[in-house]
Amino acid sequence: MVTSLKEQPLKRQPVYRNIHVTDLTTYRLPPAGWVSILHRISGAAMFLLLPFTIWMFDASLTSEVSYEQFTAVFSSGFAGLPGWFWKLVAFALIWAYLLHFSAGLRHLWMDATHEVGLAFGRTSALVVIVLSTVVAFALGFKLFF
Amino acid sequence: MSTSFGSRRLVVGAHYGLRDWLAQRITSLLMALFTIVVVAQVLFGGRLDYYRWSAIFAPQWMRVLAFVTIVSLLYHVWVGMRDIWMDYVKPVSIRLLLDIATIVWLVGCAGWAIQVLWRL
Numbered sequence: 001m002v003t004s005l006k007e008q009p010l011k012r013q014p015v016y017r018n019i020h021v022t023d024l025t026t027y028r029l030p031p032a033g034w035v036s037i038l039h040r041i042s043g044a045a046m047f048l049l050l051p052f053t054i055w056m057f058d059a060s061l062t063s064e065v066s067y068e069q070f071t072a073v074f075s076s077g078f079a080g081l082p083g084w085f086w087k088l089v090a091f092a093l094i095w096a097y098l099l100h101f102s103a104g105l106r107h108l109w110m111d112a113t114h115e116v117g118l119a120f121g122r123t124s125a126l127v128v129i130v131l132s133t134v135v136a137f138a139l140g141f142k143l144f145f
Numbered sequence: 146m147s148t149s150f151g152s153r154r155l156v157v158g159a160h161y162g163l164r165d166w167l168a169q170r171i172t173s174l175l176m177a178l179f180t181i182v183v184v185a186q187v188l189f190g191g192r193l194d195y196y197r198w199s200a201i202f203a204p205q206w207m208r209v210l211a212f213v214t215i216v217s218l219l220y221h222v223w224v225g226m227r228d229i230w231m232d233y234v235k236p237v238s239i240r241l242l243l244d245i246a247t248i249v250w251l252v253g254c255a256g257w258a259i260q261v262l263w264r265l
Contacts, residue, residue, distance in 0.1 A: 043225050047247075050222075050254045058261045060195075061202060067195040101180070104173050111170065114152065 031125035038129070039103040042096035049093055056090075084144075091140045098132035169224045172217035179214040182207075202262070211262055219255045223247065 019027050029037070046053070059070035074090070077083045106124050110116050186201045187193060202211065226247045234240045 040229065043222070044229060047222055047226055047250075050250070051257075054254055054258045054261065057258060061199050061261060062264075064195050067198075101177065104177075108170060108173070 030122065031129065032121045035103050035106065035125040035128050038099050042100040042103075045096045046093065046100065049089070049096075052089060053093065087143055091136070091143055094139050094143075095132070095136035098136050099128070102128045102132045165224045169221055172221040175217040176214050176221065179210055182210065208262055212259065215255050215258045215262070219251050222251055226251075 056070065059066045059073075061067075072078075073083065074086050075083045078086060106128050109124070183201065187198075190197060202208065227244060230240050230243045230247070234243060
């Protein structure tokens with residue numbers, strides 16, 4: 001049977017696009033994908049917290065008096081927020097720094113050695129996440145207790 | 146003839162699009178060096194109080210290293226934030242506005258950090 005072109009249903013090629021925001025809850029990322037997005041999130045977070053970091057640098061170094069004020073923020077609070085809140089911010093900074101640092105080393109290693117296979121990508125991504133999280137929580141423990 | 150493309154590109158050449166990519170990696174190494182130097186001095190040397198902490202930043206070479214780190218941070222974060230805006234913000238006007246805000250934010254922060262460093 002011959003059908004005219006007009007009657008034939010057009011078979012469309014599948015179109016692949018970037019995932020939509022609503023896909024985020026069901027989309028399963030491989031470890032390397034997690035490292036990638038965490039690298040980005042931790043970088044952006046540190047960018048936003050930059051004034052807090054420089055304030056810590058400033059207060060802790062300028063004088064003995066400002067050093068006392070610096071430590072007081074984490075014990076008796078600041079700007080109406082309790083000390084534990086500022087410890088939590090510092091903990092977030094530490095975690096972000098460690099993640100960003102180790103994910104960056106992974107990048108540099110890949111750039112230098114051209115070791116970009118699936119297996120290495122997966123293993124190194126898991127090492128980055130586990131190592132930075134373990135060290136962050138160890139330092140966090142020291143910070144809070 | 147030696148190859149000058151792919152992974153063998155001449156990165157100091159003009160407009161390969163690699164300059165920022167390379168700068169981000171070099172600045173990351175400088176900041177990593179600073180991190181290691183500071184952490185090593187904090188870990189080894191007994192209980193940390195104001196005097197030991199401020200003594201770490203007292204030598205001239207340490208201030209120079211900290212200064213280099215601050216300038217590295219400025220460039221590194223600029224490339225990173227610009228990448229983020231380029232990926233998620235499509236309208237040129239909003240992207241330009243965010244770029245400007247990023248520059249103001251970063252230059253302001255770097256100025257503050259450098260001021261802290263040199264008045265010690």
